Structure formats: structure tokens, C-alpha cells
Amino acid sequence: MRRRRKVTYRPSRITGIIGLVMGGIFVLIGVFVAIPASGLFGVLWTLFAVAITAFNAYNAFGRKYVGPEIHIEDEPAGEDRDGSAAGRLSELEELRGRGLITDEEYEKKREEILSEL
Structure with a gap:
């Protein structure tokens, strides 16, 4: 909100x-x-x-x-819409799909998100 x-x-x-x-x-x-x-x-x-x-x-x-x-x-604090790892991963996938980040950046950030679990 x-x-x-x-x-x-x-x-x-x-x-x-x-x-x-x-x-x-x-x-x-x-x-x-x-x-x-x-x-x-x-x-x-x-x-x-x-x-x-x-x-x-x-x-x-x-x-x-x-x-x-x-x-x-x-705006509320947080890195994404809902703050969950699933939400962050889907947002990351969306960024890669739109060509805003490279595959290397995608993989690196994906590993960071998964390591936080």
C-alpha cells in the first residue's frame, strides 16, 4: 500500500x-x-x-x-512485490524474459536467492 x-x-x-x-x-x-x-x-x-x-x-x-x-x-520495504523467494524468482525470470538482464546475471541472482533459503 x-x-x-x-x-x-x-x-x-x-x-x-x-x-x-x-x-x-x-x-x-x-x-x-x-x-x-x-x-x-x-x-x-x-x-x-x-x-x-x-x-x-x-x-x-x-x-x-x-x-x-x-x-x-x-513504498513498503522489500525487494519485490510479495517478498517471498518464489516471488523474487518469478520477477527475476520476467526480467530475463524481457531481456533486461543477461543469462549470467540471471543465474548468479538465482543462486543468491536459493542460497538464502
Whole structure:
């Protein structure tokens, strides 16, 4: 039986603060360099810099997390479907039949399984 659990990763507070400072620098570059020199591009640059700065500030000082989530599926321990020697041998035979392992690998692993009995 597989269980699905949600794991979230939240950057550290210092990471958010560094992003906030760097974003602030890019906002200043946008306001004092990019907008006067490039017009519309400078406005877009500054808007993106403000958005990045706000996101990092929220991650650094906000209570709720807005970052990515990772879904992990836990599987039961074991080398195969049912854990028995018969199941392992049938799975090994299936791998050989599909050409995923050589006859030598098959024989070696088969001997290992049989020696565990």
C-alpha cells in the first residue's frame, strides 16, 4: 500500500533576506539606470524586480509559505512485490524474459536467492 505525503521546502530566513537585498538593488538599478536609458524595458525590469523583492520579503518575514511542494510516495520495504523467494524468482525470470538482464546475471541472482533459503 502506498501512502502519499506532502513535503514542503521553505528557504531559510537568511535566504529570503539576501533575496530581499538583491531585489532591492535591482529595483534601484531599474529606477535610476534602466528606466531613464531604456524606457519600456526599464519599466518591465523594475516591475519584475519589485515582484521578486516582494516575494523574498514575504518568504523572509511572512507567516504563510508560498513556495513549491514536493509529493513523496512511500513504498513498503522489500525487494519485490510479495517478498517471498518464489516471488523474487518469478520477477527475476520476467526480467530475463524481457531481456533486461543477461543469462549470467540471471543465474548468479538465482543462486543468491536459493542460497538464502
